[in-house]
Amino acid sequence: MSPLGLLFLTLFNSVLGLSILFPILGPLARELGLSEVQAGLFSTGYALMQFLLSPYWGRRSERGRKPILLLGILGFALSFFLFGLFALLGQKGLIPQGLLFPLLLLTRLLGGAFSSATLPTAQAYVADITGRESRTGGMALLGAAFGLAVILGPALGAGLAAALGLLAPVFFSAGIALLNALFVYLVLPESRPGGHQGVGGLSPLDPRVFPLLLLGFALNVSGVALEQTIAFYFQDRLGLSGVATAKAVGTALVLYGLVAVFIQGFLVRRLSWPPKTLLLAGIPLGILGFLILVQAKSPFALTLGLALQGAGAALAGPGVTAALSLAVGEGDQGLVAGLNSSAQALGRMLGPILGTGLYRLAPEAPYLLGAILLALALLFLPALFRRVRL
Numbered sequence: 001m002s003p004l005g006l007l008f009l010t011l012f013n014s015v016l017g018l019s020i021l022f023p024i025l026g027p028l029a030r031e032l033g034l035s036e037v038q039a040g041l042f043s044t045g046y047a048l049m050q051f052l053l054s055p056y057w058g059r060r061s062e063r064g065r066k067p068i069l070l071l072g073i074l075g076f077a078l079s080f081f082l083f084g085l086f087a088l089l090g091q092k093g094l095i096p097q098g099l100l101f102p103l104l105l106l107t108r109l110l111g112g113a114f115s116s117a118t119l120p121t122a123q124a125y126v127a128d129i130t131g132r133e134s135r136t137g138g139m140a141l142l143g144a145a146f147g148l149a150v151i152l153g154p155a156l157g158a159g160l161a162a163a164l165g166l167l168a169p170v171f172f173s174a175g176i177a178l179l180n181a182l183f184v185y186l187v188l189p190e191s192r193p194g195g196h197q198g199v200g201g202l203s204p205l206d207p208r209v210f211p212l213l214l215l216g217f218a219l220n221v222s223g224v225a226l227e228q229t230i231a232f233y234f235q236d237r238l239g240l241s242g243v244a245t246a247k248a249v250g251t252a253l254v255l256y257g258l259v260a261v262f263i264q265g266f267l268v269r270r271l272s273w274p275p276k277t278l279l280l281a282g283i284p285l286g287i288l289g290f291l292i293l294v295q296a297k298s299p300f301a302l303t304l305g306l307a308l309q310g311a312g313a314a315l316a317g318p319g320v321t322a323a324l325s326l327a328v329g330e331g332d333q334g335l336v337a338g339l340n341s342s343a344q345a346l347g348r349m350l351g352p353i354l355g356t357g358l359y360r361l362a363p364e365a366p367y368l369l370g371a372i373l374l375a376l377a378l379l380f381l382p383a384l385f386r387r388v389r390l
Helices: 003-020 025-031 036-063 063-089 097-114 116-127 136-166 167-185 210-237 242-271 275-295 299-327 330-361 366-385
Strands: none
Touching: 003 063, 003 116, 003 136, 003 167, 025 036, 025 210, 025 242, 036 063, 036 097, 036 210, 036 330, 063 097, 063 116, 063 167, 116 136, 116 210, 116 299, 116 330, 136 167, 136 242, 136 299, 210 242, 210 275, 210 299, 210 330, 210 366, 242 299, 275 299, 275 366, 299 330, 299 366, 330 366
């Protein structure tokens, strides 16, 4: 198997461990007596550490990609095991309610600190092993790994929750991460055996990258606001129990993942669309998906809106990543990948706060926010294209 194929499997395993939890975090938080805002703070804290540390890991990966990938995956495993352990003790009443949330939040901070190494290193790895002509397809393949994991992960998480309880997917995720680390150690080759330091002078305000970082930030804020509230939205709109919510959201996310895999794993790679085309196609689709979610009151409408938003993200996300990679030289790939991950993490940090906070005001508000942010991004695309050649 080619190094790109092996990296696909590595990211697939990493995202599988995360996406298993999508349908159960909302019901689990409520079962533990936590509020929607506290549930959102778990993701905010996780993303804060990614925002702070992604550029550091991207720079460190210039010395060698494989050791940084391993460190990120093992840190993920440890953090999820501790999260599951503290939640289990909380369920049994062995941890006071006032102490439970801080301990759970601490595990999320730990996970964000170490797992922030994985994505920028993987993006830099792709840049190492692809030419400029095939860079967009390589970045899209990373997106396809995410999408395929989102197909299987939520369904698997919902099945585990239904059979063994809401904490079973948490421990399963930790186990998947340990197996993934073993796979990386034994099978994945190093993409730069000699290793070297990057030039170290790339600023996030560099005009080659700043507009693209801002666009990636907007895409992530809108997407994460949806992710953090979609389980609550399904449960409240359809009047479901906790386990029934996990099943319904898991089914909808299967379609979400199928759309992403088809677009990124087949369509983008087959048509070889440049980043500019991906953005012009993806952002309007995302707006349409959000607007459908605002009006949705049935399982079909909720699933359709989610699928269309996913299609837009599947196009626009690789467009931003490929454009950033192509905007800088080969010696700055780890640095630009770290900045990209940091900008996305900032979006993931603010998205849960905005999403869950707005949800308490009106359940439709997070999806209106998403539509507005993407509409603003669409308006500013012409100015972006004048500043950055895509």
